[in-house]
Amino acid sequence: MKKTSFTGNLLFALKNARRWRQNQLTKFHSKTLHARKPPESNDFYSAFSIHTRLLKSSLLTHTTATNHLINRYAKLQEIEHARRLFDELPEPNVVSWTSLMAGYIGVGRPEVALWLYGRMRRSAVLPNEFTLTTAANACSVLADLRVGRGIHAHVEVFGLRGNLVVCSSLVDMYGKCNEVDEARRVFDSMSNKNIVSWTSMITAYAQSGKGKEALHLFWEFDYSRFGFPNHFMLASVVNACSSSGSLVSGRIAHGAVIRYGYDTNDVIASALVDMYAKCGYFNYCEKVFRRIENPSVFPYTSMIVGAAKYGLGMLSLELLEEMIDRGVKPNDVTFLGILHACSHSGLVDDGLAILESMDKKYGIIPDARHYTCVVDMLGRIGQLDKAYELAKSIQVRPEEGALLWGTLLSASRLHGRVEIATEASNWLIKSNQQLSGAYIMLSNAHAMVGDWKNAHGLRVRMKHAGVHKARGCSWIEINNLTYMFYAGDLRCPRRNELLGLLKELEGKMKLKGYMGGIEGLVFVEVEEEGQEEIVSLHSERLALAFGLMSTPKWVTMRIMKNLRICGACHEAFKIISEIVEREFIVRDVNRFHHFKNGSCACRDFW
DNA sequence: TTAGGGTTAG
Numbered sequence: 001m002k003k004t005s006f007t008g009n010l011l012f013a014l015k016n017a018r019r020w021r022q023n024q025l026t027k028f029h030s031k032t033l034h035a036r037k038p039p040e041s042n043d044f045y046s047a048f049s050i051h052t053r054l055l056k057s058s059l060l061t062h063t064t065a066t067n068h069l070i071n072r073y074a075k076l077q078e079i080e081h082a083r084r085l086f087d088e089l090p091e092p093n094v095v096s097w098t099s100l101m102a103g104y105i106g107v108g109r110p111e112v113a114l115w116l117y118g119r120m121r122r123s124a125v126l127p128n129e130f131t132l133t134t135a136a137n138a139c140s141v142l143a144d145l146r147v148g149r150g151i152h153a154h155v156e157v158f159g160l161r162g163n164l165v166v167c168s169s170l171v172d173m174y175g176k177c178n179e180v181d182e183a184r185r186v187f188d189s190m191s192n193k194n195i196v197s198w199t200s201m202i203t204a205y206a207q208s209g210k211g212k213e214a215l216h217l218f219w220e221f222d223y224s225r226f227g228f229p230n231h232f233m234l235a236s237v238v239n240a241c242s243s244s245g246s247l248v249s250g251r252i253a254h255g256a257v258i259r260y261g262y263d264t265n266d267v268i269a270s271a272l273v274d275m276y277a278k279c280g281y282f283n284y285c286e287k288v289f290r291r292i293e294n295p296s297v298f299p300y301t302s303m304i305v306g307a308a309k310y311g312l313g314m315l316s317l318e319l320l321e322e323m324i325d326r327g328v329k330p331n332d333v334t335f336l337g338i339l340h341a342c343s344h345s346g347l348v349d350d351g352l353a354i355l356e357s358m359d360k361k362y363g364i365i366p367d368a369r370h371y372t373c374v375v376d377m378l379g380r381i382g383q384l385d386k387a388y389e390l391a392k393s394i395q396v397r398p399e400e401g402a403l404l405w406g407t408l409l410s411a412s413r414l415h416g417r418v419e420i421a422t423e424a425s426n427w428l429i430k431s432n433q434q435l436s437g438a439y440i441m442l443s444n445a446h447a448m449v450g451d452w453k454n455a456h457g458l459r460v461r462m463k464h465a466g467v468h469k470a471r472g473c474s475w476i477e478i479n480n481l482t483y484m485f486y487a488g489d490l491r492c493p494r495r496n497e498l499l500g501l502l503k504e505l506e507g508k509m510k511l512k513g514y515m516g517g518i519e520g521l522v523f524v525e526v527e528e529e530g531q532e533e534i535v536s537l538h539s540e541r542l543a544l545a546f547g548l549m550s551t552p553k554w555v556t557m558r559i560m561k562n563l564r565i566c567g568a569c570h571e572a573f574k575i576i577s578e579i580v581e582r583e584f585i586v587r588d589v590n591r592f593h594h595f596k597n598g599s600c601a602c603r604d605f606w
Numbered sequence: 607t608t609a610g611g612g613t614t615a616g
Contacts, residue, residue: 067607074608098608133609140610169610199611206612235612270613301614308615336615369615376616403616 047072051081061088067095074103094120098131101138110138114147127154129163136169145177152186164190168197175204180213195226195233203236211244234260235268242275250275254288264291270298277306297323297331305337313345320354332364339373343380351377368400372407379411387411388420398431405431409441435465 051069066085073082086092086100097120101113117135120127127135132155139148152170160166167190174183183204190197198221205214218237221229229237234257241250254263254272262268269292276284285306292299300323307315320338323330330338335358342351355374358364371394378387391408409424411417421441428438443458 064607071607093607095608100608102608128608130609135609137610163609165610167610172611194610196611201611203611230612232612237612239613265612267613272613274614296613298613303614305615331614333614340615372616407616 047076061090063089063091063093063096067099070096071099074099074106077107079103079107094125094128094131097125098134101134105138105141110141113138129160129166132160133166133169136173140173140176143177145179148173148177164192164194168200171197171200171204175200175207178208180204180208180210195230198226199233199236202233206236206240206243209243211240214240215244215249231262231265231268234262235271238268238271238275242278245279247279250279264293266292266296266298270302273299273302273306277309282306282310297328297334300328301334301337304334304341308337308341308344311345313341313347316341317350330362335364336369336373339370343373343377348377348381368394368396368404372404375404376407379408382415384412384415384417384420401431413441
């Protein structure tokens with residue numbers, strides 16, 4: 001069947017869903033009936049008993065026999081047992097090395113797997129396709145591009161570029177390292193492909209924020225050759241829909257998920273909850289979530305984060321309580337969501353109590369990301385000194401510090417704390433992070449005290465360093481069309497009408513207790529910075545003006561520079577779109593630029 | 607005897 005569109009592909013899938021499900025059931029029963037060993041035998045005690053037998057018969061120096069045991073312990077995540085057996089092997093072969101490497105990845109220590117690979121390369125044992133796949137997998141987990149490229153080179157050297165599994169793992173590795181073009185080159189070079197390689201490539205696009213490209217690739221996926229999309233692929237497609245903010249595609253994908261019988265699948269449900277939250281339909285999030293019989297930590301976290309986006313911090317806290325009552329253990333990301341929710345709903349005391357309890361009650365040690373949320377929380381309510389002290393007390397790597405000090409910079413700018421903003425900017429410049437914002441901030445700080453020479457000097461330094469400020473923009477999809485809004489764009493012939501509406505909305509917002517204002521956000525009227533702030537204000541203020549937020553002052557609904565769109569903005573933009581000219585409607589959204597960190601912006605579109 | 611794809615934050 002010829003498929004020409006995403007919709008076509010999904011409709012085809014829906015039509016064949018029943019046949020496919022029947023097939024799956026048959027396969028499942030046949031697998032169960034013909035299974036040689038019941039799964040219960042594959043546990044630690046059975047491994048231990050084999051271990052004892054090998055020990056008694058002095059076979060622990062026999063490579064093949066011991067490999068079985070290493071592999072079994074590795075799969076059971078009993079890595080210390082596997083390691084001891086390996087260390088005692090007089091002649092470990094490629095299987096011994098690969099099994100142990102895979103074992104270390106399985107217990108969340110991929111760096112040890114790569115270290116073992118290095119040791120193996122220095123020994124007389126040569127890697128095979130299994131070893132290189134495992135090594136590429138370790139690089140994926142670590143997002144280690146440098147080592148990943150080395151593994152790719154070894155794939156070429158050992159003549160394994162034609163191996164389907166090896167190449168799929170390379171596609172995945174490049175995708176996880178955010179080198180999506182490289183992933184595509186490997187994908188295109190593959191003469192053999194299957195559903196896994198296609199899923200890897202679709203996922204690479206979706207996870208790099210290139211949702212449109214992911215969906216385009218999905219259009220090309222040929223069901224008749226590779227079979228119907230499975231739950232892996234559908235989860236990625238749903239993720240691609242949220243990444244592109246495409247509600248229309250998301251709903252169609254949801255239809256396919258239901259008909260394939262995956263709607264209560266934990267992982268897919270998490271992706272659906274996330275998609276509806278990002279596309280502005282929180283009611284749907286709840287519907288999807290409540291259909292899951294026993295939600296794991298993933299859907300709970302998606303819901304907590306979704307509620308946080310809508311300023312429903314109390315709901316996020318209730319969900320945390322609910323999951324704990326049901327015996328679901330929150331993880332580090334759950335707490336990020338909770339702290340984010342507290343920060344955006346002004347629940348500072350709750351947030352601080354949660355931070356305190358993370359380690360004590362749940363055994364999760366807060367890291368730089370959690371502290372960044374707390375700095376954000378304190379910064380939003382103007383407790384800049386506390387936020388600054390906290391930021392200073394945390395030891396961070398430059399990448400982690402970019403977010404931490406960038407957050408502090410935004411908060412100090414918002415509250416007019418020039419001295420803290422200057423400290424934050426200096427940290428960022430010294431660490432070579434977020435240079436444009438830091439330079440502009442420092443320049444503004446000098447300008448504020450009349451030091452124009454230094455203010456100008458910093459601008460010149462910024463130019464010399466090749467640092468440019470991205471132009472802020474927002475976009476929203478309505479009826480399958482994408483509407484773009486640029487900061488400070490004066491080309492709209494009815495801009496006065498639009499600005500009048502914004503003014504009116506701002507007035508309404510003030511009545512609701514909003515204390516901020518343009519003067520509080522921008523110290524000196526600097527073109528680039530002013531543009532960015534105005535855009536962020538548009539979305540935030542519009543959302544607040546519609547009275548959809550529970551605690552307006554702290555709710556931020558930034559849609560600038562990313563694709564997270566809230567329901568309130570959606571409504572607001574619907575109204576605005578009625579008064580702006582058609583030239584603001586953009587049909588081709590394939591030219592999105594993407595930042596390395598996964599956030600997404602559109603530049604130079606016009 | 608050893609290998610690949612999906613979800614949650616900012």
